[in-house]
Amino acid sequence: MNEYITYIDEKGVTPLLLDKLVDETKSERNKRLLNYNRYKAELSAVPILTRQPTDYDQGNAQVQRVDDKVNNTLNNPLDAEIVDTKVGYMFGNPISYVVDKQAQSLTKLSEAIELFNLRNSVDDLDSESGKKTAICGYSARLLYIDTDGNERAMVIDPWETIILSETADVSEPKYAFRYFKVAELDAEGEKVEIEQLVFYDATTEKVYTRVEKDSPFVLKDERKHLFDYCPLFGIPNNEELQGDADKVYKLIDAYDRTLSDASNEIEQFRLTYLVLKGMGMDEDDAEKLARTGIFELMGEHDDIKYLTKDVNDQMIENHLNRLEENIMRLAKSVNFSDESFAGNASGVAMKYKLMGLENKCKTMERKFTTALRYQFKVLCSAWAKKGICSNEDFLKVWYEYKRNIPIDLLSEAQASQALKGLVSERTRLSKLSIVDDVDYELEEMEKDAKLYGNDLEPLGDFGTQDEETTPKKKKNESSARSSSKKLCEECGGSGEVTSTRTSKQIVCKKCGGSGEVRR
Incomplete structure (x- = not known):
């Protein structure tokens, strides 16, 4: 996509360029939208939900099948399970944004970040970004200034974005586009669909629209966005921009088909054929049977039984188990309801079971941190104009991730006690899962030392002490x-x-x- 960057540098944004960008990225954007619709179990996005009954060519109009109308379409949303497991594991505990509060020059920056996080509900924003990143391969985030002059952030659907970067990294954009459709009412009150495309560079935001698909985009509005960098950027899942379930969709489809077919077989048991041995039945006998439900067997060797299929349920069960095992292994996910997670597994044993998921989360964690660093680079460019910080202070913000898993507090406490005196208190406290903010915890420990330590105030006439x-x-x-x-x-x-x-x-x-x- 670097050819587009060169074109924009030389000639700017033109209607011809916008048409080419929209057409060239259409298939990629549709793929990300399909992944998201499949996560939501939309009818058109899940193959098993649109499967039709098998049409057997019987070749004889006098013979009719009664078992070809059974068509179960059972969706097993294992892709959603993979995504939700990762998001809960990685973002169940919010990301901690850490600034050195002891540095006087960073006090205002720390306060600005805390206010920004509160105003934008960053815990929820990060979780939603992580979810769409895991589904689609990357998510997008837009920074803007609201009518009150406050810095705000919002999640943008990745199928609505086109990000151009000189380094092929969506978290370091030079130019970015947001392409989407909106509905407006015309003079007669009829709903009209309008295409909108918003272009962002380091200083400007331009809005283009068109009503007819074959017509060119027309510039509708242009304004400054008040940042020094492109405010629309991506948060990648990995370098390949692949979703967590991209490699196992075919396996999930096979699981859906197998379970649906097995359910068909079970339902077809009630559509079995009646076999009469040593006797016949005419229409009168069939009518009598339907009315009374009674057979009269006259011959010694007469017999009646149903003709049914033999279903190898063990083979079906083994096949489903193998499919599920491969899906979770290749997607680097885990099934927490599996009995292997039951019992009192040690912390080390639990980490071995979670190693695939942890490795996948580590990759996303690095990409997420890179995107957050760019986010604060953009924000600091605005805060520097207000005298809150310098442009380079975004490099002094650190991000801490804590996994959302059951805590073995006793083991952590024993390890922390063993580390006392061997490492700094800040490092020791940072390894405890119950400590979210190390600086706050150190301040509280200092207060406790004054209240309950050697500086304890006199308690008065409440008896004597040894x-x-x-x-x-x-x-x-x-x-x-x-x-x-x-x-x-x-x-x-x-x-x-x-x-x-x-x-x-x-x-x-x-x-x-x-x-x-x-x-």
Whole structure:
């Protein structure tokens, strides 16, 4: 697609260019839309749902089959299971956006990111982006300025986007297009479908429209988007831009056909033929049978039975199991309802079972991080104009991902205790699943140290403490804290606490004066 970049650099955007881009990317965009419709189990997108009954050529009008009308179309949305498992595993715990809060120059940036995340519900935004990325191979995100002057973000359907990049990386675009259709009412109130194409570059947003497909696009609006980079970018699933189920759709179709055919066989049992041995039946006998349900057998060797098919259910079961196993293995997914996940598996054993899924998520995690880094590069270009940060401060934002799996808190606590003193507290705390924000946790630990450690405030007249249990500071402070007696500031004598726990007033036995408790 670099030829289009060169063309735009030299000649700008022309109606001819827009027509070529829309036509050339049509098949790729339709494929991504088909994947999404299949995820939603749309009738037209799932092959088994449109399967017709087998038309047997009987060649004899007098003979009619009664079993060819059974046509079960059972959809097993294993592709949706693959996607949902990955999204829940990777985005069940929200991504943490980390900025060094101790650096004074980054304080405003940290506050701006927190506000941006809250205003745009970034937890949900990341999850939806991850879902469409896993389904279609990549998702798109658009940054814009709302009417209140706030930076906003929204997910754009990947089948509506055309991204041009000099590096072939959709997360680093030079130009981007959004192509979609909208409905408007004409002067007579009739609904008219209009094609819209929005072009984005580093400074400008241009809106083109057309009503007739054979007519050229016409420029309708042009405005500045207030960023210094292209605000429409992609979030790739992998370098090949393939969805998680792209390689196993044929296997899923085979699973659907096998299960549907097995269900057909079960239903056809009730369409079996009646065999009469040693006797015949005319129309009168058939009518009598339908009315009474009684047979009269006169001969010694007369017999009646149904002619049925023998169904090898074990073969069907083995075939379905093999198909499911191959689907999950080749898609690098897992079935958490499988009995192999039952019991008290150790953390290491669980990680081996999840290794394929984890490797796939690691690839997407790196791609997602690259896209998020570009996102904050664009945002920092706007925040720099407001004096919040510099243009290069997007490099000081870090992203932490935590997998959504059952936590073995005891093992983590034991490992954390063993690491104490061997690594920094920040590193040690970051390995605990229950700690979402390491900086916040360190601040809370400092507060606890002041409240419950050596800096604990005096508790007042609530009984005495043993000297062995008191903090060992100065000798006079130790003796003062071990009882309810304090030191008078006027004469240095001892006094009795006469007020409540929160009061610091004393009455001195020696001089009779009152003063403040000396720490």
